[in-house]
Amino acid sequence: MKDILRRHSVLKDEVVDIINKQVQMEAQSSAAYLAMAAWCDVRGYDNCAEFFFKQSDQEREHQMKFFKYLVDMECDAISPAVGESQHEFEKLRSVFEKALEMEIAVTDSIHDMVRLCRKVGDLATEEFLRWFVQEQIEEEYVSRRCLELFDVLGEDKIALGMIEERILDVKYDAAEG
Amino acid sequence: MSQVTSDSQQLLFETSHSSLHQCDELERYILQFKGDSIHFRACELITFKRKVQKIDLVKLLDSETPDVEIVHMPHCDRIFAFTIEDVLELKELFAGAFTMLELNSMIHRQLVRRPF
Numbered sequence: 001m002k003d004i005l006r007r008h009s010v011l012k013d014e015v016v017d018i019i020n021k022q023v024q025m026e027a028q029s030s031a032a033y034l035a036m037a038a039w040c041d042v043r044g045y046d047n048c049a050e051f052f053f054k055q056s057d058q059e060r061e062h063q064m065k066f067f068k069y070l071v072d073m074e075c076d077a078i079s080p081a082v083g084e085s086q087h088e089f090e091k092l093r094s095v096f097e098k099a100l101e102m103e104i105a106v107t108d109s110i111h112d113m114v115r116l117c118r119k120v121g122d123l124a125t126e127e128f129l130r131w132f133v134q135e136q137i138e139e140e141y142v143s144r145r146c147l148e149l150f151d152v153l154g155e156d157k158i159a160l161g162m163i164e165e166r167i168l169d170v171k172y173d174a175a176e177g
Numbered sequence: 178m179s180q181v182t183s184d185s186q187q188l189l190f191e192t193s194h195s196s197l198h199q200c201d202e203l204e205r206y207i208l209q210f211k212g213d214s215i216h217f218r219a220c221e222l223i224t225f226k227r228k229v230q231k232i233d234l235v236k237l238l239d240s241e242t243p244d245v246e247i248v249h250m251p252h253c254d255r256i257f258a259f260t261i262e263d264v265l266e267l268k269e270l271f272a273g274a275f276t277m278l279e280l281n282s283m284i285h286r287q288l289v290r291r292p293f
Contacts, residue, residue: 001187001199001201001281002199002201002204003281003282003285003289004199004201004204004206004219005219005278005279005281005282006282006285006286007204007219008204008218008219008220009219009220009223013223013227074219074220075220075223076220076223076224076227
């Protein structure tokens, strides 16, 4: 008897489920960053808005990487329903605090996926996730550095202006050193 | 219970009112259920299995709600109204059939695909 199931279905059910949940999480993050960008934009923080628009695009790219992986593996990729995002923030610092919280949640989720892959012996998906593990190191670093600008410069009008000037220069380059 | 018989079709599992066969020639699975014969590709079968697995039996048993579950199968453009007994039977069928398919995959991995 042919092994038809193996020919057409590569991933285990629990791996498909967790990747679909991640697709949903990335979509939610993308939407949340859009809301942050809008908050910044209408208050004149143009560079911060641009920073969050880029973050939103990145999350969408991550979502599509997961989505295409499922499709490539001939598994059910579920186009996610996205819930309400937070649109109101107390101040600029609160926006960046929320961004860091989101990135930490995504990191935890990616690590849970790796742990599941190890548990069920899915070496291919574990390898696929390696890029995301590295990416989250970068994402968390950038979010943390942005928040540190507030600690270093303060939150008065001049400080916020300086943060606005510097925000697009925050990059992760530790690996090159 | 099944009338599906052919050299290229092999019984994976059967219950009192249902059966699932694999057809090597067509690379399809054939579900016999309530007198119907439905062909599935592998991905369609997995989708259908997941739909059945997700049916909440406790909710179905709740007298406040109708005790049937409507399941659409777009690949063959059919809609089924499953009773609690139907759902239990399908869950049992898929549990048994997928155990057999996993076993077949293990045999292929250990004996058929090994070069030495």
